[in-house]
Amino acid sequence: MSTTRHLVNRRRRLATTAARTATAPAGEPTAERPGTDRPGHEAELPPPGTEPGDGPEPDGTAPAAAEDTGTGERTADATDTTDATDTADATDTPSGKGSPSARTRRLPVILCLLTVLLGGFAAYAATQASSLRDDPATRNTALTDIARTSEVKGAATQAVEAVFSYDFADPEALDRAVRTHLTGEAVRQHTTMLAAVRDQGPKQKLLLTTTVTESGVERIDGDRARVLVYADQSNTRTAPAKSGDKAAEDERTYAAAMLAVDLVRTDGTWRIANLDTLGAGS
Structure with a gap:
């Protein structure tokens, strides 16, 4: 300036x-x-x-x-x-990078890219959800349904205490327990395991009492469940009196038992369908 x-x-x-x-004028001084x-x-x-x-x-x-x-x-x-x-002309040129026409041309491309990305994410999420539903650990209701887990534990405890207890004075109680709490293969397994008790019970005046001390639900899948059971057993026998004795002697023994039971729900009731002694003898 x-x-x-x-x-x-x-x-x-x-x-x-x-x-x-x-x-x-000429000659005039400046x-x-x-x-x-x-x-x-x-x-x-x-x-x-x-x-x-x-x-x-x-x-x-x-x-x-x-x-x-x-x-x-x-x-x-x-x-x-x-x-x-x-500079002013270059800034005002409609074909510049910041012009509305350029942004308008890029908008459909951006929308197409977003659509492809969202579609891929939806497919991935569906695949992951399906794999989770097929995972046995995810289907295990014992991990999520506390009420159902408690129901299964109660049914397993009641069934084990009933079918593994015997009173020589009322042998029919054991038969009623079998009909109420066992089904399928478990009936045959139970008959084999308690054959000696049924045979010697009346002679020895046997009294067998089983008490569940702890149990844990391994899994619940729909109408099927598997429970691990720990129990204490008390056996009382009345031995015949020896010569010269006035009264018979009672023999009492204690033992611990551990077994896994598979239960099924039929007619609204949980019943033991399989007995697994985990390698132990009867």
Whole structure:
């Protein structure tokens, strides 16, 4: 801006000087500059060969150097104006990166990519859900249904205590327990395991009592379950009196038992369908 102002002032001074020279009569002295008729004016005037405004700018910086193009305009001004015009044109060009038309063309592509990604994620989620449903650990209700787990434990405890207890005075109680709590293969297994008890019970006045001390549900899958049972057994026998004795002697023994039972739910009741002594004898 300071360079442009300097050019304008210089043109005005040149035009004024030329007009005065053309109109002044021949032989008439040229008008002196104001202030040259007082002492010390040399200190106030600019050096010869310079014009007012050629000196440093008010802020202390030298005027920018520029060549005259011959038309009175400096190259620096023309360059600055051209650069500013080109920059404005490039910013306003509709085909620029930030133009609405470019964003409109990219929108369908972005939507297609999102659709593909969402479809792939949905397929992956469906596959993972199916694999989880097929996993036996996921189908195990014992891990999630506390009420059903408690029901199975109670049924297993009641059944084991009933079918493994015997009273010589009421042998029919054992038969009723078998009909109530056993089904399928478990009936045959129980008959084999307690054959000796049934045979010797009346003779020895046997009293067998089984008490479950601990149990744990291994799994529940629909209407089937498997329970691990720990129990204590007490056997009481009345031995025949020896010669010279007035009364018979009672023999009492204790033992621990561990077995796994498989239960099935039929007609709303849990029954033992299989007895597994885990390798122990009867």
